[in-house]
Amino acid sequence: MLRVLINQIRFTALQAIGLVAFLAAILAFLVISQSIRQLGRFGAVDNLGTIMVVAVIRELGPLLTALIVVSRSGTAIAAEMATNRVMGEVTALEAMGIDPYIYLVLPRMLGAIVSVATLMILFDGVALVSGYVAAATSGMALSRYTAIVLKTLSAKDVWLTLVKGVFFGASVAVFCSYHGLAVKAGPTEIPQAVTRGVVATIVAIFVLSAVFVVVAA
Amino acid sequence: MTDARASVVLGPGVAAIAGAPPLAYRNVDLLERPDRPDRRFNLVVEAGTVVAAIGDEGSGIGALGVLALGLRAPTSGTVEVFGVPIAQLPYYDLLAFRRRLGYAPQGDGLLQNLSLKDNVALPVRFATDHRLAEVDARVAQLMDDFRLRTIAMLRPAQANEEDRRRAALARAAALNPKLVVLELPFVGLTGRAATDLLEKVTRCDDGSRRAVLLTSRDLTPSVRDLVTRAVRVVDGVAVEETT
Numbered sequence: 422m423l424r425v426l427i428n429q430i431r432f433t434a435l436q437a438i439g440l441v442a443f444l445a446a447i448l449a450f451l452v453i454s455q456s457i458r459q460l461g462r463f464g465a466v467d468n469l470g471t472i473m474v475v476a477v478i479r480e481l482g483p484l485l486t487a488l489i490v491v492s493r494s495g496t497a498i499a500a501e502m503a504t505n506r507v508m509g510e511v512t513a514l515e516a517m518g519i520d521p522y523i524y525l526v527l528p529r530m531l532g533a534i535v536s537v538a539t540l541m542i543l544f545d546g547v548a549l550v551s552g553y554v555a556a557a558t559s560g561m562a563l564s565r566y567t568a569i570v571l572k573t574l575s576a577k578d579v580w581l582t583l584v585k586g587v588f589f590g591a592s593v594a595v596f597c598s599y600h601g602l603a604v605k606a607g608p609t610e611i612p613q614a615v616t617r618g619v620v621a622t623i624v625a626i627f628v629l630s631a632v633f634v635v636v637a638a
Numbered sequence: 639m640t641d642a643r644a645s646v647v648l649g650p651g652v653a654a655i656a657g658a659p660p661l662a663y664r665n666v667d668l669l670e671r672p673d674r675p676d677r678r679f680n681l682v683v684e685a686g687t688v689v690a691a692i693g694d695e696g697s698g699i700g701a702l703g704v705l706a707l708g709l710r711a712p713t714s715g716t717v718e719v720f721g722v723p724i725a726q727l728p729y730y731d732l733l734a735f736r737r738r739l740g741y742a743p744q745g746d747g748l749l750q751n752l753s754l755k756d757n758v759a760l761p762v763r764f765a766t767d768h769r770l771a772e773v774d775a776r777v778a779q780l781m782d783d784f785r786l787r788t789i790a791m792l793r794p795a796q797a798n799e800e801d802r803r804r805a806a807l808a809r810a811a812a813l814n815p816k817l818v819v820l821e822l823p824f825v826g827l828t829g830r831a832a833t834d835l836l837e838k839v840t841r842c843d844d845g846s847r848r849a850v851l852l853t854s855r856d857l858t859p860s861v862r863d864l865v866t867r868a869v870r871v872v873d874g875v876a877v878e879e880t881t
Binding site: 422501504505508509510512513514515516517518519520524 | 704707709730733734735736737739741743744745747748749750751760761764765809
């Protein structure tokens with residue numbers, strides 16, 4: 422089980438670092454570049470921190486990270502679970518007296534939670550750096566950028582990111598595992614199970630995001 | 639559910655009737671036809687015997703394994719394992735109970751993402767409280783007994799059919815159960831390989847014979863020599879065969 426957990430973290434977190442960092446850098450660069458240009462026209466560049474923290478770090482970062490994990494690992498989890506079911510491996514586990522939910526689902530859920538939370542922190546870190554690069558190209562000094570961002574960034578944003586990581590990660594594993602294990606007919610049902618799992622997870626993540634906005638307000 | 643005076647504890651929350659046969663099907667509707675009460679299956683597998691249930695596709699033999707393991711509840715009649723109506727056990731008691739049984743499903747039921755060795759080790763790792771060294775020793779013994787040592791690290795898809803079947807039977811025998819249920823264990827194997835595997839799986843660690851129920855389309859003469867009793871399953875009913 423520990424090996425499944427380690428493999429899950431390796432595949433979900435380590436192998437996604439490049440993609441998450443790249444998308445975080447691009448997103449933050451685009452958002453901050455556009456924001457400086459538009460805010461500068463009204464002399465409201467000091468509101469850059471609010472856009473960076475509220476839009477990128479608090480909302481888009483967790484959402485985009487979770488979507489990356491769904492598309493990479495959620496599909497893999499759903500397909501693997503469905504294959505386990507179709508190949509009779511789930512029945513074999515039950516016949517050996519092993520709870521398939523403990524053996525198959527639990528390590529993937531823990532791995533997804535750790536991975537999503539870690540990737541969200543990475544996303545935020547890269548976004549902050551990339552945001553500075555965008556600001557610097559518009560002539561903003563590092564000290565000013567730091568002051569603007571830190572004025573808005575709070576401890577709440579950090580723990581909210583971690584809590585979102587836990588819920589989003591669990592959603593990826595639970596919904597994709599559920600739809601994978603629900604396969605009955607045969608191999609032709611596997612792609613459908615993957616689609617159902619991914620769609621359900623995406624909906625759940627958006628709903629959870631909305632819930633977090635209300636709860637954390 | 640069980641008579642407390644006659645029961646022996648097999649594990650947490652799991653008891654069995656002392657002296658009860660390892661496996662008994664009583665008036666079981668194998669083909670799930672409630673309108674045919676005359677077609678009911680009865681079979682008792684006594685301790686230390688090897689019973690073969692032979693039948694064609696659609697005869698009902700495909701249900702014997704899943705019913706014996708409580709993976710499916712009979713629509714009528716009862717299946718008793720060591721005297722316990724297995725389908726009536728709550729889920730987690732059922733999981734604990736199954737650790738007393740060996741099962742090799744049709745095909746092989748091996749986990750494709752594990753090596754043959756890890757497949758054999760699976761029940762020992764997860765269904766016992768053995769220490770790591772004890773697990774390793776037990777798995778090494780099984781790999782030797784079932785002649786899997788040289789191919790231990792192959793994945794099931796990399797191994798041939800006979801080796802996959804060896805691994806599945808080694809896994810079924812891993813916890814040294816008193817009852818083993820084998821579904822079509824010899825399909826695609828030579829008579830010699832089948833005999834070799836059956837001889838291995840019928841022996842407990844202490845040298846005594848364990849109860850075995852195997853299902854088959856047909857039996858080769860060499861396998862038939864090792865079978866204590868054979869029944870032919872026809873349209874959901876057991877008909878005694880001469881061995």
